Amino acid sequence: MTKPLDIAVVGGGIVGLATADAIQRARPGLSLTVLEKEPEVAAHQTGRNSGVIHAGLYYAPGSLKARLCAGGAARLFQYCAERGIPTTRTGKLVVATSRDQLPALDELERRGRANGVAMERIGPGGIAERELHAGGIEALHVSATGAVDFGDVARALAADLSRAGHEVRTGFEVREARRTPNRTRLVGPPGNIEARVVVNCAGLHVDRVMRLLGHDPRLRVLPFRGEYWSLSGAAADRVHGHIYPVPDPRLPHLGAHFTRNVAGRVELGPNAVWAWGREAYGRFSGRVPDALEALSYRGFRHRAS
Template sequence: MYDFAIIGGGIVGLSTGMTIGQLYPSARILVLEKENSWALHQSGNNSGVIHSGIYYKPGSYKAKFCHEGNRSLVKFCQNYEIDYEVCGKVIVATVKKELGLLDNLYKRGLENGLNVTKISAEEVQEIEPYVHCLAGIKVSTTGIVNYRQVCQKYIVLIRNQGGELCFNTKVRKVHEIGENLVLETNRGTFETRFLINCAGLYSDRIAKLGRSNPKAKIIPFRGEYYELKPEKRYLVKNLIYPVPNPDFPFLGVHFTRTIAGSVHAGPNAVLSFKREGYKKNDFDLRDFTEIITYPGLWKLAAKYADQAIEEIIRSFSKAAFVRSLQRLIPAVQADDLIPTHAGVRAQALMNNGNLVDDFLIVKSQHAIHVCNAPSPAATSSLEIGKAIARQIPEQSHLKTRVSV
C-alpha cells in the first residue's frame, strides 16, 4: 500500500514526488512512468529556457508560478551544482504595428513584478549585434538550463527520501476499493491512498480513468526546430524573441542559446496526428480520431485559420521558416540552419474552441489531476509541486507534516 502514487515521470511528476516526500517524510511514495527512462517528452524536448513570466495574465497560475519558479529553480541549481545561466533575453518589435504590443507586454511585465527594461534599437544591438528592430524589452531574469539534469536530481532526492520509481509501467485502469485506489498496469496492480496525475500528453485520459472530467481534451502540437551551424552561432549571443501575436496562442519562432552552447531556432506550432508525434509522418489512429472528431478543434481552426496555414507552410518550407527568422536576424541564411529535434506540446482545448491558457489542476476526493501543464511548466515545476502538495487533504495517518 502506497500513501501517494504519481503517474508521469516528467518534470512536474518528479517535482511533485520530491515535494510530497519533503512534506510527509514517512510517506510511501510511488512514481510510475510508462517509458524506459525519465523526462522523454515535454520535459526533455524543450528549449531549456528558465522563463521569467512576462507573457502570462497577472494573477494566473502561470504568472505566479513562473515568477516564483524562476527564482526557486535558480536556487535549486545553485544548491545542487546544476549548470545554468541567467543570461537575459530581448523581445523585439520589428515593424511599427508591433510597437504598441511591445508597450503592452512591458506593462504586463511590470504587473507581474519582473525586472524589465524598455530599450532602443541601438541598445538592443549592444546586446544582440545582428538583430534589426525598432525597439525592444530586456528581460534580465530569463535563463537557460538542461531540464533533464534537473529531473535527474529530482529523482535522486525522491530515492533518498525512500520513494520508489518504476519504468515501463503503463496505467491501464483506475478503480476504487473502499477509501483507496487501485492502479492496474502492464506490470501488475498498485494500491494507493491518493493519486496525482501528471501524465502530460495523456493527462486527460488518466483523469477519465479516475472518473474525473477535466472538461478539456489534450491536443498535441508539434514544435519543429532548426539549429545554427557551429560556425554561425556568433549571430546569437543569448535569447531573441519576437513580440508575440496576440491573435495567436503561441510565441512565434525565436532564437535560443542552450546551456550546451548550441543555438536553436524555432519552434513553429503544427497539429500532430499522434500524441507523441515528433515526426511529420507520425500517426496513431486512436489519437487522430479523437482529435479530428473533437468539436473544439474545428472551432479553434476557424478562429486561427490564417495563422495555422502559415505554421503548416513553415513546417514544409524551409524557405518560409528562414524568412520568419530573418525578421529578427536578416543575416541568417538557409544554409546556416540544420534540422534538430522536435517537441510536442500537450495543450488542453475546451469544447468551445478556447485553449486552456493557464495550468489546469482538477481535484477529486482521492486524486489531483494536472490536466494542462505546457510551458512554462518546467520553469514552474518546483512551484507546481508545492501547490499540489498543499492541496492534498490532511493525511491523518502520517503524523509528521513539514511545511513547504
C-alpha cells in the first residue's frame, strides 16, 4: 500500500496555497499535496476580486484582523518584490462628503493610527491635490494602500511549492472522504489520495468539504456576487488610485468605491446581488442544486425576512 501523505490541503486558491506554503516552511520534512478541482489554481475567488492590498485601517485595534492585515500587507509587498510580481502603491482616499460623516471618519482615523497605519487627514485642497476629480469636505489619505493580481501571487506560491518538492494537483475534485483513526482517503477523479491530516481551504465549497470529512457546520455558504462597472477612456483617466466613501457602520461592507488595479483598469463597485450558484459569475448563469440548497437553508430565510 502506498504510504499516505502527511498533509493534504483541499483548495488551490490563495488561502490553500499560502497555508501549504506556511506548513512546508515550518516543517519542510513533511510530505504535502494541494488538491484543486479546477484545471488551474486561483480560478475562483482568488482570481476574481479588486486586488486591493489594504493597510489595516478598518479593523478594531488589537484584533486578529488588524494584526493580520497590517502585517500581511507588508509581507505581501516584500514577497511580490522578491518574486518579481507587479504591485502598485498609489494610496487610498476615504472621503467624507458631508459633516454628518465626520464622526465615522474620526473613528477610522483612531483605528488606523492605533493599528500603526501611516495616514494624513486632509481637507478639500489636499483631496484635489491627490484626486483632482474627487470632491469632499475632509478625507483620510492612506499612502500604503496598493494593488496586486492575487492570481499572480497564487501561481507564484504554487511554483514555490513545486520547487520545494510538493505537488499541486489540479483537476482533482474531492467527492468523498473515508476516515480511519490514522488517515483519511480522499476520493475523486482522477483517483484516491490518503493523508494523515486534511486541511480544508475549499473556499466556496468549504462547508461541503467539512460535511464530507464528517463535520456538520451550522453555517452554509450563500451565493452572492459582487458586480463592478469598468471605466474607460476619459472616465478612467480621472481616477489616480483608490477612492472610498466613509463606510456606513450599519452595513457590513465598505461601500461602492473606485479602484485602479495593477493592470491600470479602473472599476467602480461592488454591489452585492443574489447568485443562482456558488460559481455563477454571469447574470443569467446558475446551478439548480446550488440554488435549491441555499433557498432551503434557514439562514437564508432569516436573512431574507
